[in-house]
Amino acid sequence: MRGTGQGLRTLSRTLSIATLSLAITLAACGGDEGSGAGGDDPIRVGQIVSLTGNYSPLGTENQKSVALAVDKINADGGVGGRKIELTVRDDKSLPDQAVLAFNELKDDSDAIIGSPFSNSALATIPLVDREEIPYISLTPADEQINPVHPYVFVVPATSATYAEAALQYFQASKLSKVALAYDTKSSYAVAGAKGLQAKAGQYGVTVNPIEEFQTTATEFSAIFTHVRSSDAQALMVWATGAPAVALTKQYAASGLKIPLVLTGAQASKLFLDPAGPAAEGVVIASSVGVVGEYLPAGELKTAVDELTTAFTAKYGYPPPQFAQDGYSGVKLLAAAIEKAGGTDRAKVRDALEGLSLTTPNGTYAYSAANHSGLTTDFIAINMVQAGKFVPTEFSQEKLK
Numbered sequence: 001m002r003g004t005g006q007g008l009r010t011l012s013r014t015l016s017i018a019t020l021s022l023a024i025t026l027a028a029c030g031g032d033e034g035s036g037a038g039g040d041d042p043i044r045v046g047q048i049v050s051l052t053g054n055y056s057p058l059g060t061e062n063q064k065s066v067a068l069a070v071d072k073i074n075a076d077g078g079v080g081g082r083k084i085e086l087t088v089r090d091d092k093s094l095p096d097q098a099v100l101a102f103n104e105l106k107d108d109s110d111a112i113i114g115s116p117f118s119n120s121a122l123a124t125i126p127l128v129d130r131e132e133i134p135y136i137s138l139t140p141a142d143e144q145i146n147p148v149h150p151y152v153f154v155v156p157a158t159s160a161t162y163a164e165a166a167l168q169y170f171q172a173s174k175l176s177k178v179a180l181a182y183d184t185k186s187s188y189a190v191a192g193a194k195g196l197q198a199k200a201g202q203y204g205v206t207v208n209p210i211e212e213f214q215t216t217a218t219e220f221s222a223i224f225t226h227v228r229s230s231d232a233q234a235l236m237v238w239a240t241g242a243p244a245v246a247l248t249k250q251y252a253a254s255g256l257k258i259p260l261v262l263t264g265a266q267a268s269k270l271f272l273d274p275a276g277p278a279a280e281g282v283v284i285a286s287s288v289g290v291v292g293e294y295l296p297a298g299e300l301k302t303a304v305d306e307l308t309t310a311f312t313a314k315y316g317y318p319p320p321q322f323a324q325d326g327y328s329g330v331k332l333l334a335a336a337i338e339k340a341g342g343t344d345r346a347k348v349r350d351a352l353e354g355l356s357l358t359t360p361n362g363t364y365a366y367s368a369a370n371h372s373g374l375t376t377d378f379i380a381i382n383m384v385q386a387g388k389f390v391p392t393e394f395s396q397e398k399l400k
Helices: 002-028 056-075 095-108 118-131 159-172 187-203 221-228 242-254 269-279 288-294 299-315 321-340 345-353 393-399
Strands: 043-049 084-090 111-113 135-137 152-154 177-183 206-213 234-238 260-262 283-287 356-359 362-365 379-385 388-391
Touching: 043 056, 043 095, 043 321, 056 084, 056 269, 056 299, 056 321, 084 095, 095 111, 095 118, 111 321, 118 135, 118 187, 135 321, 159 187, 159 234, 159 283, 159 379, 159 393, 177 187, 177 221, 187 206, 187 234, 206 221, 221 242, 234 242, 242 260, 242 269, 283 288, 283 321, 288 299, 288 321, 288 379, 288 388, 288 393, 299 321, 299 356, 299 362, 321 345, 321 356, 379 393, 388 393
Parallel strands: 043 084, 043 111, 111 135, 135 152, 177 206, 177 234, 234 260, 260 283
Antiparallel strands: 283 379, 356 362, 379 388
């Protein structure tokens, strides 16, 4: 019996040591799965972006600026001493590929930065809801935040916000009759067209005629004919990608003299370069960061200059709208993770909802009821002059 008792005592000591060893191991590995502290582990961020396909002009600029922001943060010591590790997946400008990319990234990512293509982003939202992972969207489609999805936060000003900024400009410019043309296959364009029509009356604006086209359209003469026979004082076009360039060139040759007004999707050299001289005099809305050189000294100017200096030094041209979005998205996410004290998904979401931060896109004020963050105060209405975006008198007053 003595031998049996000694064996039991030995076994008990062995089990106690094993239990203690297991506890130490769990503590070292962050056994509290809800803590999200991560120790020295990298912060794993996935990016879904259109690097090929119709929306690659947007996506490549997003990706450049996201990488630039990550490099800057890591060079400065990371977030809470942790470096950001970026994993990129190409959605090929296709919603189903965005879904595949999300499924590849979700298990090994602390947060995801979403596609600039509205249709791709909208395809992933149900998955974001299910997985409950912070999702920083680089597309402005209103459906992402109306209704609010708990883990989805939009970086660009929404389509409805752009529409309201345009209406403010029309009112100030005494343009009360506006023709509208929009791409029915783009969620961004559809939301913008709806937003313009919904609030037009508040600004004393009548929208007529209303013309539709699709992303594959290359000929717009019928639209110009309808506008010419109307009493419209301006034509506002909601489009993304190639149609805007073709339409602008054809508009310049159409003989129409009323202003052509485009949106933030064209606030880029990727529109200016192919449109060439036809873009002269076109009115284009954008993030304030696109016209940062006209901003007064202050916090916003400093944020814009940080991006502009680094981006121009690396790529040889100023950062377009899509670069403003990508850089701002990383800054917002990093600030939320720092505020949350780690990468616990629910805590990062809560931190985003209480976050106020000035970025190259403007000052964000997210809340539980507002996941869009930006107001019309941070949208500039510009005119193309000598191949550059120059704020209109309307916006120059606002930017003072």
